[in-house]
Amino acid sequence: MKRVVLLVIVTFLMVSMILPQTSIFGANEVQLRFLSLQVGVHPEAPWLEKTVNDFNALNKGKIKVIIDGVAGDQACWEKLRTDAAANTMPDLFTLKADRSEFDVLAQSDRVVDLNSYLKADAEFKKKLNDPGSLETYTYKGKLLGVPYAKAYVGIYYNKTLFAKAGINSFPVTWDEFFAASDKLSKMGVAPLALMTGENSWTSALMLAHLIGTSGPEGLKWLQTSPKDQKFNTPVFINAVKKLQIMLNQYTTLDAIGAGYGVAANNFLQGKAAMIANGPWMIGSFSDPKSAPEGFEKKVGYALAPGNGVIAMENVAYATGSKTKEKRDAAVKFLKYLTTDDVYAAYLSVGGAGPCFQTDLSKVKYPAINQAFLPLAVKAKNQYTIVPNAVKPAVIDALAQLLPGLADKSLAAEQFAKQIQEISDKN
Amino acid sequence: MKTNQEQRRFIVLALIPAVVLFGTFYILPMLGLIATTFFEWNTIKMGGFIGFDNYLKMFQDNVFYIALQNNLSWSLVAMFIHIPLALMVALLLSKKFRGWKVLRTIYFLPHVISVTAFAVIWMNVFNPSFGLINSVLKMIGLGAMCRNWLYDQATAWPAILLTWVFHVGLYAVIILGEILSIPEELFESAEIDGASGIKQSFHITIPLLRNITGTCVILTVTGGLRYFEGLYIMTNGAPNYRTETLALYLYQKIQLIQYSYANTLGVALLAFGLLFVITGMKLFKLGKSDW
Numbered sequence: 001m002k003r004v005v006l007l008v009i010v011t012f013l014m015v016s017m018i019l020p021q022t023s024i025f026g027a028n029e030v031q032l033r034f035l036s037l038q039v040g041v042h043p044e045a046p047w048l049e050k051t052v053n054d055f056n057a058l059n060k061g062k063i064k065v066i067i068d069g070v071a072g073d074q075a076c077w078e079k080l081r082t083d084a085a086a087n088t089m090p091d092l093f094t095l096k097a098d099r100s101e102f103d104v105l106a107q108s109d110r111v112v113d114l115n116s117y118l119k120a121d122a123e124f125k126k127k128l129n130d131p132g133s134l135e136t137y138t139y140k141g142k143l144l145g146v147p148y149a150k151a152y153v154g155i156y157y158n159k160t161l162f163a164k165a166g167i168n169s170f171p172v173t174w175d176e177f178f179a180a181s182d183k184l185s186k187m188g189v190a191p192l193a194l195m196t197g198e199n200s201w202t203s204a205l206m207l208a209h210l211i212g213t214s215g216p217e218g219l220k221w222l223q224t225s226p227k228d229q230k231f232n233t234p235v236f237i238n239a240v241k242k243l244q245i246m247l248n249q250y251t252t253l254d255a256i257g258a259g260y261g262v263a264a265n266n267f268l269q270g271k272a273a274m275i276a277n278g279p280w281m282i283g284s285f286s287d288p289k290s291a292p293e294g295f296e297k298k299v300g301y302a303l304a305p306g307n308g309v310i311a312m313e314n315v316a317y318a319t320g321s322k323t324k325e326k327r328d329a330a331v332k333f334l335k336y337l338t339t340d341d342v343y344a345a346y347l348s349v350g351g352a353g354p355c356f357q358t359d360l361s362k363v364k365y366p367a368i369n370q371a372f373l374p375l376a377v378k379a380k381n382q383y384t385i386v387p388n389a390v391k392p393a394v395i396d397a398l399a400q401l402l403p404g405l406a407d408k409s410l411a412a413e414q415f416a417k418q419i420q421e422i423s424d425k426n
Numbered sequence: 427m428k429t430n431q432e433q434r435r436f437i438v439l440a441l442i443p444a445v446v447l448f449g450t451f452y453i454l455p456m457l458g459l460i461a462t463t464f465f466e467w468n469t470i471k472m473g474g475f476i477g478f479d480n481y482l483k484m485f486q487d488n489v490f491y492i493a494l495q496n497n498l499s500w501s502l503v504a505m506f507i508h509i510p511l512a513l514m515v516a517l518l519l520s521k522k523f524r525g526w527k528v529l530r531t532i533y534f535l536p537h538v539i540s541v542t543a544f545a546v547i548w549m550n551v552f553n554p555s556f557g558l559i560n561s562v563l564k565m566i567g568l569g570a571m572c573r574n575w576l577y578d579q580a581t582a583w584p585a586i587l588l589t590w591v592f593h594v595g596l597y598a599v600i601i602l603g604e605i606l607s608i609p610e611e612l613f614e615s616a617e618i619d620g621a622s623g624i625k626q627s628f629h630i631t632i633p634l635l636r637n638i639t640g641t642c643v644i645l646t647v648t649g650g651l652r653y654f655e656g657l658y659i660m661t662n663g664a665p666n667y668r669t670e671t672l673a674l675y676l677y678q679k680i681q682l683i684q685y686s687y688a689n690t691l692g693v694a695l696l697a698f699g700l701l702f703v704i705t706g707m708k709l710f711k712l713g714k715s716d717w
Contacts, residue, residue, distance in 0.1 A: 081470070081683075084470045085470050104469060104470060104683055105470075107469045107470065107471075108469060108470035108471060109471075110470070196577075196664070197662065197664075252555070253554040253555040253574070254553060254554060254555050256554070256574050256577045256665075257574070257576060257577045257661065257664060257665075392682050392683075393682055396678060396681070396682060399662060399663075399664050400663060400664050400665065400666050400667055401665075401666060403574075403577040403579075403664055403665035403666070404579065404665055404666050407574070407577075407578065409579055410666070425483075425487075426682070426684070
């Protein structure tokens with residue numbers, strides 16, 4: 001009897017191992033692996049979980065999306081890069097507009113071209129109607145992702161500290177900006193939350209604002225392709241000179257070598273009066289684990305001096321499925337992501353700008369963003385982030401060279417020369 | 427004769443699993459690593475054959491020389507400061523004065539703490555705003571000497587070396603073990619002949635520690651070559667590549683998807699390590715008994 005039971009168990013296990021996808025439990029259910037960093041404490045995690053659950057319920061027995069969560073930008077990127085190298089791409093994943101990531105995946109030829117799906121579905125094609133967004137995710141004529149989030153990045157400022165320093169409104173010229181910084185500095189508050197560690201994010205954003213608002217040459221500089229970029233130019237050197245003043249006089253002592261966490265914390269704890277950052281930071285203003293109670297009421301969001309704003313494509317969703325069956329299922333999910341309710345819920349969480357036609361009346365933007373977005377959309381100077389205009393090695397080099405710029409052991413011209421050499425060699 | 431053959435067969439059979447594992451997990455990847463350095467590999471997929479281009483690029487790369495120089499200075503500090511300090515501590519502890527076991531444990535403590543935690547502690551010690559060093563300098567009226575120790579080009583590398591050079595506990599314990607195994611009779615005879623404690627140390631103990639000292643030097647230098655986490659957390663090579671090492675630079679190139687160049691740096695690291703191990707073994711005549 002024991003032998004018979006054992007034989008049945010073994011046979012059952014063998015059959016279920018051989019036929020995992022088409023088992024007796026779910027006839028022909030297509031399972032999709034969704035590699036995502038929107039898990040754990042990520043502010044968009046609840047949105048993703050609900051979206052996936054709703055989609056799975058709608059497609060019960062046919063398609064099942066399974067979240068393969070990897071917390072943290074860097075860790076998730078490394079997983080995706082490894083998957084691409086091993087040719088085991090996830091069926092669904094976030095495709096970042098950041099050139100250092102996008103180019104690597106685009107060149108790998110492992111991301112599915114969505115053009116044929118757009119051609120086959122007029123409704124879907126009509127919906128994705130932002131040519132700028134589509135161009136961002138197009139590589140050699142192939143559309144590699146459904147554009148999903150666009151961010152307008154300005155400068156957050158602490159209204160209470162500004163008022164204490166006798167500054168009534170956010171500066172609209174760079175001269176006013178430095179005068180305001182002087183007042184804040186004299187009050188004993190660091191005007192800016194900068195950082196030179198990691199990818200020098202907040203410092204690089206200030207550099208983009210300085211370049212982008214310097215005139216047509218600046219805008220042109222930020223539109224130049226990384227391989228053609230020139231650093232020994234007045235537009236870059238002048239911006240670096242101003243950044244040097246910020247790093248040398250108007251930031252916290254611990255900014256040199258600091259990562260994003262330190263810079264953000266300096267702003268959130270009122271040690272620094274301004275920080276350049278995107279809408280994804282809004283959630284932390286009212287998070288009791290990050291900021292003091294009521295901090296969100298103290299924060300204003302302004303355009304950069306010179307009427308400038310960073311208008312950057314942020315993320316798209318893409319598929320790397322190998323089989324037609326899985327590709328079709330993945331595209332069905334991508335289409336689901338573009339439905340009004342799902343998209344409105346997403347935009348309401350992160351405060352991002354839309355990348356395609358949608359019913360914006362359903363979006364409940366955070367209060368800080370509601371006042372800022374109309375200004376941002378109409379800003380005279382709109383430009384991208386520095387990482388989109390330079391090679392990844394240049395961004396990597398910022399962490400090496402900014403400390404020298406800060407302590408003035410490196411002049412702006414030398415800085416530009418060294419950056420040029422690094423860009424040429426890589 | 428037959429017994430010898432059987433013994434040889436047994437040795438060969440016993441060695442096979444180790445050789446297969448070593449070959450699969452060390453030799454083959456190492457050969458693969460060397461092979462990839464001759465190909466272009468700057469994207470997810472490997473490109474075409476480029477001969478010695480990566481090696482030429484490496485020899486024209488200033489950062490490679492800074493990294494190599496730092497690795498070299500680390501090795502010299504290991505040989506001439508780190509291990510001699512460990513030797514001194516071991517000699518002192520071997521006198522078995524009151525509380526020597528407690529002191530031995532204290533010396534060993536830093537090796538029990540994770541490298542990451544240790545790096546964070548040192549970052550706080552060197553922090554320009556609230557760090558221990560700057561606070562003490564301000565307290566004793568030397569505020570003018572305050573600086574951002576880890577990010578000032580002049581002090582960054584010495585500061586990094588300082589975080590490690592005094593952690594001699596592990597090697598002190600290894601050397602102490604060897605000292606304690608030296609036969610007591612040698613010291614007793616020397617004492618009868620009127621040799622002082624210092625003379626005994628210089629004429630008996632230290633010469634008999636040649637093998638273990640050589641081993642410790644090789645261990646600490648190769649450990650230094652591989653040391654990565656602390657550097658990555660504290661400075662990641664900044665400022666201006668002053669704290670770059672080959673292991674760190676290699677990782678940064680992997681992050682930039684410059685795989686074949688990273689592997690070329692890996693080959694350089696391997697060559698540097700091998701050169702050092704071989705030189706160290708010859709210099710200290712490792713394996714030759716003094717007894």
